Amino acid sequence: MKASEHGVKLSSIGQFAWSSDEETFHGSFDSVEEALDEGRSSYPDRTIYVGEAAEVYVHGPDADDVTERLVSSVYDQVGEYAESFLDDVTKEAREELDTALTAVVSAWLTKHCLWPTCYTIVKVKEFPAEASAEKKEGE
Numbered sequence: 001m002k003a004s005e006h007g008v009k010l011s012s013i014g015q016f017a018w019s020s021d022e023e024t025f026h027g028s029f030d031s032v033e034e035a036l037d038e039g040r041s042s043y044p045d046r047t048i049y050v051g052e053a054a055e056v057y058v059h060g061p062d063a064d065d066v067t068e069r070l071v072s073s074v075y076d077q078v079g080e081y082a083e084s085f086l087d088d089v090t091k092e093a094r095e096e097l098d099t100a101l102t103a104v105v106s107a108w109l110t111k112h113c114l115w116p117t118c119y120t121i122v123k124v125k126e127f128p129a130e131a132s133a134e135k136k137e138g139e
Contacts, residue, residue, distance in 0.1 A: 020043045052121065
């Protein structure tokens with residue numbers, strides 16, 4: 001599930017950010033070059049990483065999660081007598097449950113404005129530190 005599939009607008013998606021450690025990214029820039037320039041101005045002697053902001057995917061519960069929990073609950077009460085509980089669930093029934101769970105969780109996130117507003121960084125490129133002008137002159 002993604003927030004954008006439910007009308008949530010995330011302004012940083014498709015923008016670029018920079019990092020000096022490939023873990024913590026900074027800024028929201030229109031181009032790789034703008035992000036790189038900002039990174040180089042902050043850390044001129046370090047390798048700079050530039051990546052693109054991408055929307056995170058929310059993995060909600062699925063039919064397997066729910067049926068396992070149901071079986072476990074019954075097993076806790078009656079032991080091995082529950083071993084065949086839900087063994088006969090058809091593929092169609094599991095797909096129906098998956099669809100219903102996705103709809104319920106999506107509606108709940110939307111109703112309470114709980115979709116994530118953070119993003120992940122993808123397509124990271126490494127830009128090694130440039131040699132300083134002094135080193136170039138002395139070579």
